Amino acid sequence: MDSYLRRVFMLVLLTPLMHLVSSDLRGLGYVFIPDAETWEEANQCCRTCYSGLLTINGADYEANLDDEGWIGLNRTDGSWTWINGEPLDNLQWHKDEPKDEEDCAMWKYGSLKSEQCSSSKSFYCADQKLVLISEEKTWEEALQHCRDLRSPSHDMWYDLVTLEMHKDKTFAMEEAQKAATDEVWTGLRYLSSRWFWVGDGDKAIRHALPACPDQNNLCGAVSKTRRLQTRNCMERKNFFCQRRECD
Ligand SMILES: *[C@@H]1O[C@H](CO)[C@@H](O)[C@H](O)[C@H]1NC(C)=O
Numbered sequence: 001m002d003s004y005l006r007r008v009f010m011l012v013l014l015t016p017l018m019h020l021v022s023s024d025l026r027g028l029g030y031v032f033i034p035d036a037e038t039w040e041e042a043n044q045c046c047r048t049c050y051s052g053l054l055t056i057n058g059a060d061y062e063a064n065l066d067d068e069g070w071i072g073l074n075r076t077d078g079s080w081t082w083i084n085g086e087p088l089d090n091l092q093w094h095k096d097e098p099k100d101e102e103d104c105a106m107w108k109y110g111s112l113k114s115e116q117c118s119s120s121k122s123f124y125c126a127d128q129k130l131v132l133i134s135e136e137k138t139w140e141e142a143l144q145h146c147r148d149l150r151s152p153s154h155d156m157w158y159d160l161v162t163l164e165m166h167k168d169k170t171f172a173m174e175e176a177q178k179a180a181t182d183e184v185w186t187g188l189r190y191l192s193s194r195w196f197w198v199g200d201g202d203k204a205i206r207h208a209l210p211a212c213p214d215q216n217n218l219c220g221a222v223s224k225t226r227r228l229q230t231r232n233c234m235e236r237k238n239f240f241c242q243r244r245e246c247d
Contacts, residue, residue, distance in 0.1 A: 159199030160187030188220025
């Protein structure tokens with residue numbers, strides 16, 4: 001191959017890789033969608049491309065939410081509950097809120113306001129790429145679990161997480177503190193004489209890994225104190241699924 005062709009070839013090969021490298025697992029954690037929808041439609045829309053309507057319990061999003069829109073909070077059986085099942089704790093309702101006849105919540109004036117679920121509003125979706133699954137599974141069961149999370153429309157799919165960038169490994173380690181197991185499976189796997197990320201088979205691995213691993217240590221996990229280590233694939237651990245982009 002002459003040098004010009006080789007250069008073009010490399011560019012074609014590298015372009016998708018650079019795109020992937022520039023995406024960041026932590027992200028903002030949410031996206032604002034300006035379209036006007038009812039609460040239920042908004043939640044459906046968020047579930048198609050994101051992780052449902054945004055829930056803001058315990059997170060420090062509030063200061064950053066400048067727009068007004070639905071969030072993932074409604075009144076179910078008489079009590080206000082986040083759609084992830086958590087009860088409402090100490091978030092502030094706006095003055096004279098909530099109203100008796102209004103069962104869905106929006107973010108407005110830097111606080112919570114109730115509204116009729118059937119009114120049309122802009123909305124906030126949770127945009128979490130890294131999802132900790134608190135079930136204890138072997139590496140292969142975990143992979144299957146992530147892949148089964150695929151949305152019916154196939155716009156969105158999941159895989160065990162790829163942790164190539166240093167900041168993604170650090171973020172995963174922070175998130176691993178919430179796990180019930182000391183280690184959490186990632187998509188790192190040794191098969192057919194090489195290490196690879198199951199969700200990004202072509203991505204070069206920069207992490208130093210044993211070239212001839214012990215047969216009992218062929219799967220990669222992140223722990224609460226260390227970034228990546230190789231473990232026995234049959235051990236049961238919590239695991240990280242990674243949400244992949246809608247087109
Ligand atoms: C509240 O949200 C739940 C889903 O978390 C849903 O099943 C229920 O219908 C919603 N209630 C209202 C009043 O929209």
